[in-house]
Amino acid sequence: MKNKGGKYGDIIGLPHYELRFHQRMSLQARAAQFAPFAALTGYDEAIDKTSQRKAEEVRLEDAGEQEEDYPIP
Numbered sequence: 001m002k003n004k005g006g007k008y009g010d011i012i013g014l015p016h017y018e019l020r021f022h023q024r025m026s027l028q029a030r031a032a033q034f035a036p037f038a039a040l041t042g043y044d045e046a047i048d049k050t051s052q053r054k055a056e057e058v059r060l061e062d063a064g065e066q067e068e069d070y071p072i073p
Helices: 027-034 043-069
Strands: none
Touching: none
């Protein structure tokens, strides 16, 4: 005899198995398991600080070159 539901037809109508000694995990707890995490905490802040320092160095260098190009008498 062939199952109407295909390969898993014999178990399709059965109730979901519930553990006796463990509660089901809340949706919030399940979502937290799959939430992205920062493997390198603080990395973005370090990159931002470095780029700000480099930008400031470039501005200072540019300002120094301008003073040399146009000396004040």
